[in-house]
Amino acid sequence: MYTERRIEPASADHQGSVDMSASHATQLTQLYDSWSGSSLTPSSRASARMGILDILGCIVAGSQTHTAATVRELAIEQGSAQQAAVFGTGVRLSVPLAALVNGVAGHVLDYDDMNATLIGHPSVVLVPAIMALGEARAMSGSAFLDAYVLGFEIAAHFARTMVPRHYDAGWHTTSSIGIFGAAAACSRVLGLDARGMLNALAIAASNVAGLRANFGSETKSLHAGQAAEGGVRAAMLAARGFTANVGLFDAPDGLFATYGANPVPKEAPLDEALEIDASGIGIKPYACCGAGISVIDVMLDLHEGGLPPVEDLLDIDCAVTSIATRIMPLQQAANGLEGKYCIAYCAAVAYLDGAGGLAQFDDARVQREDVQALMKRVNVRVAPHLASGAGRFGVELTLRRRDGTTLAAQVELPRGHPHRTLSSAALLRKFTDCATPVLGGERTTEVAGIVAALEELADIRQLSAMLQP
Secondary structure (H helix, E strand, C coil), X not given: CCCCCCCCCCCCCCCCCCCCCCCHHHHHHHHHHHCCHHHCCHHHHHHHHHHHHHHHHHHHHHCCCHHHHHHHHHHHHHCCCCCEECCCCCCEXXXXXXXXXXXXXXXHCCCCCEECCCCEXXXXXXXXXXXXXXXXXXXXXXXXXXXXXXHHHHHHHHHHHHCCHXXXXXXXXXXXXXXXXXXXXXXXXXXXXXXXXXXXXXXXHCCCCCEHHHCCCCHHHHHHHHHHHHHHHHHHHHHCCCCCCHHHHCCCCCHHHHHCCCCCCCCCCCCCCCHHHHCCCECCCCCCCHHHHHHHHHHHHHHHCCCCCHHHEEEEEEEECHHHHHHCCCCCCCCHHHHCCCHHHHHHHHHHHCCCCHHHHCHHHHCCHHHHHHHCCEEEEECCCCCEECCEECEEEEEEECCCCEEEEEECCCCCCCCCCCCHHHHHHHHHHHHHHHHCHHHHHHHHHHHHCHXXXXXXXXXXXXXXX
């Protein structure tokens, strides 16, 4: 049994109660102590449900990949307790291992949501962690949503302090910062007080991991699973009285000093109710790295006016931001995972297929001769004047015909950006496309309905049961 310390939600607005001049430890405990799910705005609740539905679809679809199956097989060998569901399968595992496997499945397709403050993917760490622990504890849907947004806020505190310096040093922030959101959210599920939550964060600090150099390989998705698993484990250990140095967040040789903090941390957004409203959740319309979304977006805009036959095309000039080339460094792609991190491939396949869905990043599609040949005619260059930051990856595409004429287009905010959101219908179509091949049409529809009314759900196990074939 867990040794738990129950807390009652405070009625104060959580943003207004945090002293931003205080130490990191004090800020974190203030935020946690004053947190009240009842203060969530309707738009915040809608954004949270949107992120939850999106990642559940990505997990179910990703569960069928070789990457997810490999990690799942290893987890089955290691596990004995059957406490939580592995979505998209009939497998049940211990809470930490279920979080690990669902996290990997949710990120392997690189189709999961994004956040600009984090420069990463929040839901793929939060949802697997919360749902695994919550299922073992018969958590309500309202408590799930409450823990999700609290975890999002805690992760945002670390991101405002560490990003972009931490990200530029080579860390994959989805994992290295996402673990703190998962630990805080799971602390909430376990009923820990603020001191217990801070202890869980300090335990999690020794699990910070994930290198951007592994982008384009199966290990990138492992980062998300490890963060979900690590966050769960840290909270479970803290609930048992396991100790860590809670002063490490402000120590000269502690977390921020070691892993990179900004000279002047970004202020929390004060004009919005939540970080989730301010920088928002971006829902990917295409199954590739966020920096590639704009490339596909521009090409699809050009498709609307009609593109020349590929035999009439001389080359494609693709001007992008410098951060796009750092995030997507691959010059060529030989498989689906590499294609997600190759700007030239994204441009080529969008030209040929007029799409950027799961089918465009299948190994067989990447290896076909037509896209391999066209990829070599894409010239990727950095243009300093293009919009960058806050989730923007500016792109200018110019198609040059052999007769000397050109077609050109550009984009600053791609589809799915928080300020250019996908419609509810488009989000539902994406979820349906991801989930139906695994769950079937009837179950997929039921899951979408449950998430739409999440606060009314008495027991999260009802949702978990529907996420298995």
